[in-house]
Amino acid sequence: MSTDRSRIVLFDLFGVIARHQRPGALEKMAARCHTSPDAFTTAYWTHRQPYDAGRHTASAYWTDVLQALSRPTDADTIEELRLTDIDSWSRVDERMVAYVRNLGDRARVALLSNIPADHADAFLAAHSWLHDLDLVAFSGKIRAAKPDPAAFQHCVTALHAAPADFLFVDDREENVRAAQAVGMNGHVFEGQDDLAAAIDAWLPAR
Incomplete structure (x- = not known):
């Protein structure tokens, strides 16, 4: 199976791949x-x-x-x-991590997360799989946080792509709408099964 380098799935982190803040x-x-x-x-x-x-x-x-x-x-x-x-903010959904890693066989995979710079450093140190992605864009590092259009534009520029090449996945509808406003495709994350179906429909046939 070859990777489609023209298609990019851009993931939010918290609420999609990582868990929301620890209860308590x-x-x-x-x-x-x-x-x-x-x-x-x-x-x-x-x-x-x-x-x-x-x-x-x-x-x-x-x-x-x-x-x-x-x-x-x-x-x-x-x-x-x-x-x-x-x-x-350190917990991840291991099932989603595995899905994201396997998706790299089919498309370019990137991450755009609102996270402070010191949190980003800790997350990068703890999760080696992040280094296998095509782009990791943390707001505290790029100095732009979703839904600011500059955050999405950073990813477009860094990957030498067009907005239409992206499918942006986030659990917050506000952020998905902001991605769509700059020309990206968008999917509001409600679970892995729905996400997998949406990505299967968006990517070219295997």
Whole structure:
């Protein structure tokens, strides 16, 4: 079976290949900050976008979160929160990992994920299969986060392709619509079986 180098399946990471945040993680970090889970969750997500997009360092992000909660911003607390946060996003769906790796026999396979740079470094170190993909684009590294069109354009340029050559797979409809707006094909991920059928229909016959 030969790879169709003209077709590219571009995957989101979390909610597709990797699991969403570990249950209880936000509550654990809230307890470390001696604050309520609701207050912590609000501060955590309110300040997240610049961190995801590579415009804020981990230290700057956690300083913003702690200041929003009126908590001390000492280096030890920041590092403990940073490491707990990285661990909370570390789980993968092994069945999907196997599917993605096998798909490389049929098309080019790439990844576009909203993930801070330090999280990306940890994920790359822990998951060697990422190095086998045709492109790994992490928002914290490329300084553009979905649904910003620049994130999708980065992948188009890096792979010397046209937008129509891509099938973008994400569990968030907002991101799929953004990919379609720049000319990519899109699929909202709801499970591996539906995804496999969509990819089989999109790729040329074997």
